[in-house]
Amino acid sequence: MVGLYRTRAVVLRVKDFGEADRLVTLLTAESGKVQALAKGVRRPKSKLAGGISIFSLGDFQLWQGKSLDGIKQVEIIESYRLLRENIEKMAYASYVCELTDQLQGERDADSGVFSLVIHTLAALQDYEDLDLVLGIFLLRVLSIGGYLPEINVCVSCGSVVPIGSSLVLSASGGGILCADCIRGEKSASAEALSLLRFLVNADYRLAGRIKAGSVNYQVVSLLMNYVTYYLEKRLKSSDFLDIIREEKGGFKSVNGSK
Amino acid sequence: MYARSIAQLIEELGKLPGIGPKSAQRLAFHLLFQSKEEVKALIEAIVKAKEEVKYCSQCQNLTDINPCPICSDLNREKWLLCVVENPQDVAAMERIREYRGQYHVLHGVISPMDGVGPEDLKIRELLQRLSNQDIKEIIIATNPTVEGEATAMYLAKLIKPLGIKLTRIARGLPEGGDIDYVDQLTLVRALEGRREIDN
Numbered sequence: 001m002v003g004l005y006r007t008r009a010v011v012l013r014v015k016d017f018g019e020a021d022r023l024v025t026l027l028t029a030e031s032g033k034v035q036a037l038a039k040g041v042r043r044p045k046s047k048l049a050g051g052i053s054i055f056s057l058g059d060f061q062l063w064q065g066k067s068l069d070g071i072k073q074v075e076i077i078e079s080y081r082l083l084r085e086n087i088e089k090m091a092y093a094s095y096v097c098e099l100t101d102q103l104q105g106e107r108d109a110d111s112g113v114f115s116l117v118i119h120t121l122a123a124l125q126d127y128e129d130l131d132l133v134l135g136i137f138l139l140r141v142l143s144i145g146g147y148l149p150e151i152n153v154c155v156s157c158g159s160v161v162p163i164g165s166s167l168v169l170s171a172s173g174g175g176i177l178c179a180d181c182i183r184g185e186k187s188a189s190a191e192a193l194s195l196l197r198f199l200v201n202a203d204y205r206l207a208g209r210i211k212a213g214s215v216n217y218q219v220v221s222l223l224m225n226y227v228t229y230y231l232e233k234r235l236k237s238s239d240f241l242d243i244i245r246e247e248k249g250g251f252k253s254v255n256g257s258k
Numbered sequence: 259m260y261a262r263s264i265a266q267l268i269e270e271l272g273k274l275p276g277i278g279p280k281s282a283q284r285l286a287f288h289l290l291f292q293s294k295e296e297v298k299a300l301i302e303a304i305v306k307a308k309e310e311v312k313y314c315s316q317c318q319n320l321t322d323i324n325p326c327p328i329c330s331d332l333n334r335e336k337w338l339l340c341v342v343e344n345p346q347d348v349a350a351m352e353r354i355r356e357y358r359g360q361y362h363v364l365h366g367v368i369s370p371m372d373g374v375g376p377e378d379l380k381i382r383e384l385l386q387r388l389s390n391q392d393i394k395e396i397i398i399a400t401n402p403t404v405e406g407e408a409t410a411m412y413l414a415k416l417i418k419p420l421g422i423k424l425t426r427i428a429r430g431l432p433e434g435g436d437i438d439y440v441d442q443l444t445l446v447r448a449l450e451g452r453r454e455i456d457n
Contacts, residue, residue, distance in 0.1 A: 044432045047441060048441070049441055051442075055404070085407065085411075087415070090407075090411075091370060097371070098370075236370065239375055
């Protein structure tokens with residue numbers, strides 16, 4: 001058949017469309033972000049329904065349309081069930097998917113992002129320390145986008161920030177500040193600086209092993225603010241993620257000064 | 259292209275859900291060629307519904323009398339409460355004529371990506387009701403979507419400590435369905451929710 005193609009993809013977003021259809025945002029392995037129409041999927045006997053729920057990874061068969069492609073068939077590879085069945089994991093995964101949706105341009109092929117997202121979803125499913133997973137994800141995403149913060153020298157005066165200094169992350173400056181250059185910026189602990197430096201080169205397998213507790217909370221909160229600055233808007237899912245993170249007993253020490 | 263008042267009518271109709279520019283144009287011209295009385299009746303129906311329909315103080319369903327007919331029906335079970343997403347779901351449940359308990363309408367589901375959080379739903383009203391009324395079982399009947407599940411989990415976290423029996427509607431194959439045509443996830447759920455056959 002003409003105009004049909006197959007691709008592996010993860011579902012980033014699903015939105016009701018028309019009477020019984022849904023508009024699905026897919027992150028595909030070959031051609032980046034693709035918007036596709038799932039026709040009739042809200043009818044109870046639709047064969048597509050289970051495959052196009054958010055977070056699931058599948059092999060999609062799509063047809064090419066004039067403005068929108070359509071989903072003909074889908075076979076689920078991994079549904080990441082735990083992400084739907086655990087409200088905390090769901091909040092983190094929603095943030096990851098919304099951020100990816102915002103950052104990726106349509107048809108902007110980048111398999112680096114695709115494999116990052118599926119590894120992140122798997123890590124959120126498998127590990128308990130969700131802040132650590134999110135921290136690693138945010139640093140990777142920033143790195144792919146070219147926005148990785150400078151974490152070794154002060155972005156204001158250029159001097160090396162030694163181990164043991166408290167962490168001050170300046171979003172507008174694009175990196176950390178040394179003790180002399182802090183001007184009313186919020187600061188976090190010295191452990192937070194060490195953790196940030198460590199996470200830049202860390203991978204998800206570590207998430208099962210490190211016990212960083214409240215330091216994670218501080219670092220991830222700072223990185224989320226940093227991402228918000230570069231996106232120039234607050235992600236909708238961050239409100240719910242904040243509720244979940246605070247309920248989990250995170251410490252709000254990030255807000256205090258030194 | 260069109261007279262200004264026609265263009266304005268098309269624009270207003272186009273704001274309705276599921277109505278594109280073409281449909282809006284079709285509706286506008288249909289209205290224009292109707293009699294004055296018919297158009298007036300439509301306008302009055304819209305205004306009347308908008309003015310008279312309010313939230314029921316008990317179940318939060320949309321109603322024109324407070325409390326709504328379901329809440330004030332003495333023949334219904336007072337101890338059983340079914341939590342649904344929206345008024346259409348109450349109507350769907352009523353159509354089956356099997357359920358004789360109370361309802362609570364949330365008016366939405368937790369949907370992080372659309373910026374809908376727990377505080378945007380009628381959850382506070384639900385908790386208040388639980389402290390005032392003697393409810394023995396709560397059935398959570400939100401849709402089996404990611405958002406519906408998240409809402410169910412969130413409610414479970416709030417309600418479990420109160421010591422009230424909490425159930426979730428079953429998921430699985432639709433009546434008259436075909437195993438061969440059903441998606442994997444539904445089949446998994448159907449297996450999980452299997453029941454012993456009573457003789």
